[in-house]
Amino acid sequence: MTRRVVGFLLVAALMAGGPVAFASDIGQQIADQIDVVSYQYYLDEELYTHYGHSRGISGAEHNLARDNIVEIFQGFGLQVELDEFEHWGQPGWNVVATQVGTVYADAQYILGAHYDSVDNPGADDDASGVAGLLEIARVLSQYETEYTIKYIAFDMEELGLIGSQIYVDDHLDDDIRGMIQSDMIAWDYGVYSAEILGRTASLPLKNALAAAINEYGNGLSVVVSGPSDGSDHAPFEWAGFQACQLAEQYRRSNPHYHTQLDSVDTPAYISYELAADCARSVAGFLADYAGVIVGPCVGDVDGDGDTDQADLGILLTDWGCTSDCVGDLDGDDDTDQSDLGILLADWGCTP
Ligand SMILES: [Zn+2]
CATH class of the missing domain: 1.10.1330 (Type 1 dockerin domain)
Incomplete structure (x- = not known):
């Protein structure tokens, strides 16, 4: 031949x-690369979300999940730190993966979720958010970004936002432009809608994220609500940073909230699509705000x-x-x- x-x-x-x-728009290009199969793999196979699993602070799977998160971030070529701290004599670890911005390295966006649970499989609360972090990082780590992005899997959220509070106390002088905490994003009340929670001071961030959901959410609805101090974005807000929580709407009506049935094994429970659409929205948001850099064509x-x-x-x-x-x-x-x-x-x- x-x-x-x-x-x-x-x-x-x-x-x-x-x-x-x-699509022509870089945000859409990034959002389109979020893959529900990849998301499901992280949630089902890497984060110990099956019946009998516990990522409680003393749970058998807590450190195993932590180590998997570290390895997956490292596999993307990100810098990963295991920030150890102590609370009431018990060790905890925030996993912090950093994608350094190539234009504004000191200015950063933070994506958070928590990997600890209330001694249960914690599939929705909050392996769903951690799997979102991993899937978003998988896509965005293939690109340069103008701003730095930190992907943080917090520990001891369920003990009272311990890991995130310690992180914020150590980073009060950081130039944090926005922090989005994904906590409980994989259960559908039947309205196919996300909710954004945070203070009035965080409205610019909340509205920008809501716009990203409308733009990149693949049909996901969104409501913007007032403050909730129930997740790891709260310490960031208390310190004066723009921060919010992204969650499924009516998350408090989740029948398996904080029970052993919050597991991927519970039939007709987890909505991988809703979670992937949340991840698409956040990925698109970051493409626009953290400035994904596309090379010349x-x-x-x-x-x-x-x-x-x-x-x-x-x-x-x-x-x-x-x-x-x-x-x-x-x-x-x-x-x-x-x-x-x-x-x-x-x-x-x-x-
Ligand atoms: Zn939670």
Whole structure:
């Protein structure tokens, strides 16, 4: 086969798999990459959410879940710290994963959730939020962001917001632009709606997050409510930072709240879709506010502002070209598979 035929076959194979039609907006592109199957894997397989499991502070699975969270964040290439503290003689650990901003490294957005439970599997409360952190980090860690993002899995929330209060006390001088705590995002009362809780002072953040839910939430509804001091965003608000809680609406009506049946094993209980739509919204929010940086569209060979079929045609016409080739995107004097890879990676890219 000639190189051109090989090229065509390769493209045909890739096209059969379907180059994805990305939306033009980077927030939508990021939100679209949140994957409910991946989310479910984290919730079901990595966070000890099955019958009999306990992530209570002395529970058999508490430290196992903690270690899994550390390993998953590390697998994304993030800096991970295990911040140990002591409360009433018992050790606790906040897991802090950091994605350093490439433009405003000192200014940061924080995503939080808590991995401890009330001696139960705590699938909705709050492995659901932790799985969201992991899935959002999986997507965003593939990009540079202008602002720093910290993904924090707090400990000892159920003992009275202990881990988050200690974290805030240690970071009062940080430039925290917004903190979003996902706590209980995987149960559907039947209204397919999220709720955003926080003080009036946090209204700019609350409204921006609500707008992101409307934009990227895949049909998820949202209500914006007043303060709730019942989760790890509260110490951030008390310290004067903009912070809020994202939760399923009517979370207090969850029949399995703080019981052994708050488990992924309970039939017809967990709504992975609702949780994934919450994660999509937060990911889209961060894409916009933490400033996901998209590189120039190298694959846009004809310069029309979209990397599409026309560019692919130009590259294939140039296939095998060894000097002054428009299709030679990587400049190695050969228009070949590596150039095709670059073009496809850029598919749909709009500057
Ligand atoms: Zn909780």
